[in-house]
Amino acid sequence: MTHVLHRQIGKDYPFAVCGEGVHIYDATGKQYIDASGGAAVSCLGHGHREVIDAMKAQLDKIEFAHTSFFTTPALEELADELAAHAPAGLDHTFFVSGGSEAIEAAIKLARQSAVESGQPQRRHLIARRQSYHGITFGALAIGGRPSAKRDFSPLLIETHHVSPVYEYRDRHAGETPEAYGERLAQELEAKINELGGDNVLAFIAETVVGATLGAAPPVPGYFKRVRQICDQYGVLLILDEVMCGMGRTGTLHACEQDGVAPDLMAIAKGLGGGFMPIGALMLSAKIFNIIAKGSGAFQHSHTYTGHPLACAAALAVQRIIRRDNLLANVRTQGARLSRRLQERFGNHPFVGDVRGRGLFQGVEIVADRGTKEPFDPARKLHARIKQEAMARGLMVYPMGGTKDGKSGDHVLMAPPFISDNDTIDQIVERLGEAIDTAIGS
Ligand code: PMP
Numbered sequence: 141m142t143h144v145l146h147r148q149i150g151k152d153y154p155f156a157v158c159g160e161g162v163h164i165y166d167a168t169g170k171q172y173i174d175a176s177g178g179a180a181v182s183c184l185g186h187g188h189r190e191v192i193d194a195m196k197a198q199l200d201k202i203e204f205a206h207t208s209f210f211t212t213p214a215l216e217e218l219a220d221e222l223a224a225h226a227p228a229g230l231d232h233t234f235f236v237s238g239g240s241e242a243i244e245a246a247i248k249l250a251r252q253s254a255v256e257s258g259q260p261q262r263r264h265l266i267a268r269r270q271s272y273h274g275i276t277f278g279a280l281a282i283g284g285r286p287s288a289k290r291d292f293s294p295l296l297i298e299t300h301h302v303s304p305v306y307e308y309r310d311r312h313a314g315e316t317p318e319a320y321g322e323r324l325a326q327e328l329e330a331k332i333n334e335l336g337g338d339n340v341l342a343f344i345a346e347t348v349v350g351a352t353l354g355a356a357p358p359v360p361g362y363f364k365r366v367r368q369i370c371d372q373y374g375v376l377l378i379l380d381e382v383m384c385g386m387g388r389t390g391t392l393h394a395c396e397q398d399g400v401a402p403d404l405m406a407i408a409k410g411l412g413g414g415f416m417p418i419g420a421l422m423l424s425a426k427i428f429n430i431i432a433k434g435s436g437a438f439q440h441s442h443t444y445t446g447h448p449l450a451c452a453a454a455l456a457v458q459r460i461i462r463r464d465n466l467l468a469n470v471r472t473q474g475a476r477l478s479r480r481l482q483e484r485f486g487n488h489p490f491v492g493d494v495r496g497r498g499l500f501q502g503v504e505i506v507a508d509r510g511t512k513e514p515f516d517p518a519r520k521l522h523a524r525i526k527q528e529a530m531a532r533g534l535m536v537y538p539m540g541g542t543k544d545g546k547s548g549d550h551v552l553m554a555p556p557f558i559s560d561n562d563t564i565d566q567i568v569e570r571l572g573e574a575i576d577t578a579i580g581s
Pocket of ligand 1: 179237238239240241243272273274275346350351380381382383384408
């Protein structure tokens, strides 16, 4: 580890030497349950032979052909596959290599379509506080975690922020989930009016919030109202389904469960299941037609846009998920995971909330269940939980609380779609031990 800039310098990382199904094995032969799918990536688990064979078959044909010269069957078939199962109208796709790139493409395409439809004054972006949309400059700028931006300001684009849907902490006592959603939608509308309805380009939100809030789902009706408000003011709705999309919540796209279709949608992690780096921006026919009639080209491309090997891997992953009806398993095992977590933590003195959708579940740790006061972030409890979980052969995705006390440490789970009863039960058992040991130490 001498020549690598690892995320945490000086820390020893175990060598991952092989993977099979829901497990990863390190160099000592120790087995880990991949209960976080890495970071909600490995939806088919590890080492799936059919995906590997599809990738080999692609390599036997051609490894790379630049999209300024060629298209490829893998690229076209993947775009067809996505269009066939897309939310209404979202039937065009631009391929990239990951989530941040998909978000960058979304911001740029939104802007280009505003300019080319004669609305160049639309430049304000509205996102939500406590959000994460990626690590590149544009994506970082729209994100809503000040601590992530601190070292990099001033950022290139100024973004305005409204409240996320965070029922556990922000829904008032006596307020129905529907009334809470309405209150948040009104906050968005007020922000649009403050900026001037004609000046706002887009509103961006993660359908189910992953990393920053630990699988926090929207309340019923929230996105329908957001959609209405965006339509009323001509504001584009961009959904970030990089983490929560591609089947993770039990439907191919999380927004299906909210009854809305965005204008632009970023997808990534589960699209290629970790077999290759791939992400995509899905766009509505409306935006496609603006560009087609305007300059005739999206003014944006990466060298690896539509990489044939990445597309072949993603196509195989998506076809296997469909053929094996794995979304039904996501729903069944997601319900089991939620139930088991409730049983284990429902009365736990330091777990304030269990939440999520499908195989996308989170628990929030608090120092006091009554007041919901988080533990002091300086204690880095989330890092201790991760360490204790790894010691027990369990990978979960923990995140620290915020210094302002607006969220506590939480643990996100996103196990592979092939998980069975035993996997789910083992996850909860080991997580319980890891949390108890970390808090007790
Ligand atoms: N958006 C969301 C919601 C994410 O969770 C992530 C990654 N955690 C990203 C964007 C950025 O994706 P990537 O790390 O592939 O650039």
